[in-house]
Amino acid sequence: MAQSSVRGEGTRPRAGQAGEADWDEDRYDGQGGPADGDGDGPSAQPRGHGRHGGGGGRRRGGGGRPRRRRRILRWSAMVLAVLILGTAGAGYLYYQHLNANIKKDKLNIGDEKDRAAESKANAAGQTPLNILLIGSDARDTKENQKLGGAKETFGGVPLADVQMLLHVSADRTNMSVVSMPRDTLLQIPKCTDPDNGKVYAATVGRVMTNQSLGRGGPGCTVATWEKLTDIHIDHFMKIDFSGVVSMADAIGGVPVCVDANIYSKDSRGHGSGLKLKKGTTYVKGKQALQWLRTRYGFEDGTDIARAKAQHQYMNAMVRQLRENATLSNPGKLRALAETATNALTVDEDLGTVAKLYDLSKELRKVPTKGITMTTMPFRYVGARVAPTDDATKLFRLVREDIPLDGTSKKKKSTAEKASSDPAAADDKIGVLVQNGTRTTALGPVSGRAGTVRDLLVGKGFAQATADPTTATAEEKTVIRYPSADLEGDAQKVAKSLGIPFGSVKKSTDVSGVTLVVGADWRTGTAYKATAEDDSIPDTAEALNGAKTDACMKVNPGFTWS
CATH class of the missing domain: 3.40.630.190 (LCP protein)
Structure with a gap:
């Protein structure tokens, strides 16, 4: 894939370098761009404190320039610190x-x-x-x-x-x-x-x-x-x-x-x-x-x-x-x-x-x-x-x-909000119910999809059907829908059964609203949401940014003396 030019732009202008005739140090020093440090960004307007009038000799005077240079350096260092990239990390100076x-x-x-x-x-x-x-x-x-x-x-x-x-x-x-x-x-x-x-x-x-x-x-x-x-x-x-x-x-x-x-x-x-x-x-x-x-x-x-x-x-x-x-x-x-x-x-x-x-x-x-x-x-x-x-x-x-x-x-910082997509009438919403109650230790509960299908039909979802096969095991009951125009329908099904909207997921693996009865609902007709375990898995091997004593373990076959 060609990556040698900027799509949609003309020939790249050559940037001036220090010492060349068209290089202007003041371009990057106190003229409303990132170099100003305490502005709001590249388009920020200069504030008061003598930059324009009222004793504005600091624009080019001897006292203002070193201070602005320090602002450039502090700003640049912060930017470099927080923009982290792939194989190493990189930061960018926004000239x-x-x-x-x-x-x-x-x-x-x-x-x-x-x-x-x-x-x-x-x-x-x-x-x-x-x-x-x-x-x-x-x-x-x-x-x-x-x-x-x-x-x-x-x-x-x-x-x-x-x-x-x-x-x-x-x-x-x-x-x-x-x-x-x-x-x-x-x-x-x-x-x-x-x-x-x-x-x-x-x-x-x-x-x-x-x-x-x-x-x-x-x-x-x-x-x-x-x-x-x-x-x-x-x-x-x-x-x-x-x-x-x-x-x-x-x-x-x-x-x-x-x-x-x-x-x-x-x-x-x-x-x-x-x-x-x-x-x-x-x-x-x-x-x-x-x-x-x-x-x-x-x-x-x-x-x-x-x-x-x-x-x-x-x-x-x-x-x-x-x-x-x-x-x-x-x-x-x-x-x-x-x-x-x-x-x-x-x-x-x-x-x-x-x-x-x-x-x-x-x-x-x-x-x-x-x-x-x-x-x-x-x-x-x-x-x-x-x-x-x-x-x-x-x-x-x-x-x-x-x-x-x-x-x-x-x-949880994000709220589980109701969809803006209007739902169809209950008896017009097609729902496929699948049995995902199998676990690593227990087999699937026979007839579970049919039981929940009957529950939905009793609540007015006349087009609910049960999948006779056993779906892939699901730890938690989930409702999936394939496209945005069915989100409202899926949430309506969830609300009728007391399933939280957080368990309603968009997925291209289904062709319509699909309810997979999970291992958390192996019995009964009333769904009770289980408390989420929000702790980070040990297998993620987390490293906190403030840890200063991290040290890589060396394979004994690659040491030297």
């Missing part, structure tokens, strides 16, 4: 001349009917943010080839080797990051390349999730996540190898820890080449990329261990930049801005510096202690992995905006 550097792509290139429902607002009218962070292994430039190795793959189909869903709570008090292992087996939905119209049919059976990027672009990775998790994704950000290195160079290093000397290289030459001594080291540049790519040498040598190392790095980077504005050289800031924006691809609704700046303001509201890094719970399928029931639970917690930091396990 207007960088707009043309930012590559844009479609947010979701799957079928519209497969889209997850948009997140609902809480009682205060606030909505969560879900951003998919994608780290590409693209070797499409000489720089990326040099950093990524594997000469035979130059110009090949890129893989989404790092995928992280960043969820920001509606009230902006916490942030959750869920990593999905690159070799997770799942079904990739139908995707259409927005550049050439090529249609990639849904995969037959399950394939590795990292293949999604090569099926029309990042919008296919987004579509894959939405289909799996039923979480509506608002934006995506994608970065490549060179962006990782430029970020690490600019911030002067990120502290990481290993519990023994490590050299990531085996007898066959496999490994990232990372070589560190036991304890804490500040890694930057290529060494930072090695840390983030290391699989051989950490724990059991799997992609799961690599995700843990990435979480440690990202947390440390956020703490480093929030505590100390380490970027002190304007030249380095400009270099980072150029490299980072050239390495960045975002969705079209996020493709301007003004919108990125607005997003950064939302992200930096979250305190470090409110950041939780997790890995999708999984089970092994041969050498690959697949999501487990714990993964389903983790996705539900994110979808329902329940914090993963342990501070408010029973609090």
